[in-house]
Amino acid sequence: MDDTLIIERGFNGPRLSGNGGYVGGVLAGRFTRTIGGDGAVEITLRAPIPIETPLQVTRDGEALLLKDGATLLCEARAGSVDHLEPPPSPGDWAEVMRRGEEGGSAEGSDFHMCIVCGRGRAVGDGMRVFGSHGPGAGRSLSCYVPHAAHADAEGYIRPEFLWGALDCPGAWAAQDADDWRPALTGRMTARVLSPPKVGERCAVVGWRIGTEGRKLYSGTALYTEQGKLCAIGHCTWIVLRS
Numbered sequence: 001m002d003d004t005l006i007i008e009r010g011f012n013g014p015r016l017s018g019n020g021g022y023v024g025g026v027l028a029g030r031f032t033r034t035i036g037g038d039g040a041v042e043i044t045l046r047a048p049i050p051i052e053t054p055l056q057v058t059r060d061g062e063a064l065l066l067k068d069g070a071t072l073l074c075e076a077r078a079g080s081v082d083h084l085e086p087p088p089s090p091g092d093w094a095e096v097m098r099r100g101e102e103g104g105s106a107e108g109s110d111f112h113m114c115i116v117c118g119r120g121r122a123v124g125d126g127m128r129v130f131g132s133h134g135p136g137a138g139r140s141l142s143c144y145v146p147h148a149a150h151a152d153a154e155g156y157i158r159p160e161f162l163w164g165a166l167d168c169p170g171a172w173a174a175q176d177a178d179d180w181r182p183a184l185t186g187r188m189t190a191r192v193l194s195p196p197k198v199g200e201r202c203a204v205v206g207w208r209i210g211t212e213g214r215k216l217y218s219g220t221a222l223y224t225e226q227g228k229l230c231a232i233g234h235c236t237w238i239v240l241r242s
Contacts, residue, residue: 003030003058004056005030005054005055005057006052006053007023007052008052010115011115012115013116013168013185018048019114020043020184021116021188022160022164024076024188024190025162027064028041028076028160028190030064035062038191039191039192040190041189042079042187042188042189044074044075046074047068047074050068050073053068056068062077062078063077079190080189081189083234086219086220086221087139087207087221089203089223089224090203090205090223099132099141103143114126117129117168125149127161128144128145129168131172132177133173133175138174140170142165142204142206143201143202144204146161147198155198157197158195159192162231163233165202165231166190166231167233169204169205169206170206170218170220170235170237171183171237172206173207173208174217175216181240182240186215186236188234189233190232190233192231193231196222200224200225202224202230204220206218206219209234214239216236216239217236217237218237219233219235220235
C-alpha cells in the first residue's frame, strides 16, 4: 500500500505537532484495516508529527510506517494489552466530576491547547479530558464527556479519539505531582473494546507501572459511569532533557 495522511490543525498535543494518542489511533485504524489483528495495536512515535502536511503511509512487512519524506515519524505493529490489570472503575462520581471542573492543562502549560487535555479548547473543539494526579501516588483520575463532534454516524465515539483519551491521563499517573518536566508519548499500545456514545459520562483511570531513567510507564483505562470498560492502554513516556 502507499497512502497519504494529513493531521489537520487542531489535532495537536504540543501546539505545533500532532497529539500522540490521536495520531496513534488514526494509524492504528489503518493498521487494523490493512493488516488485521485483534484490535490491539502498538504505536511507536519516532519524531514530532507535523500538522497540515501530507505524510506517507507505507507497509513494511507486518508494520505500517508513517513518514515525512525520508523521516520516519511513527510505526504501527500488532500489540497486546493482555498483561494490564487496571484499577476498578471509580466509585465516587462526584470526585470524577470535580476533577473535570478543576483538572486539565491550564494556561501557561505547554499543553494548554492540546486536543485532549487542554483547558484552552472549547466544548466540541477539544475533547476536554480533564483530570489530575491522584487519588494517591502513582494514580490519576480524569473526567471525559464524549461530544457529537467526535462521533460516527451512529453516535459512537471514533477510536482515534478514545486513543487520545487514554493518552494524556497516563502522564499524570506516571509523573509525581511536583514533577513539572515535559514528557512526550514515545510508545502506546491500546485496544478499544466498546466505544461510548455521545454524552455518556466517562472516567479515565491512570496508574503508574514503572520508571527507567527518562522513560516512564503508565496504564490507562476508560470506563463509563456504569462501570463498563471501553478502552485500555499502556504508554511509555519520554521525559525531555533540560
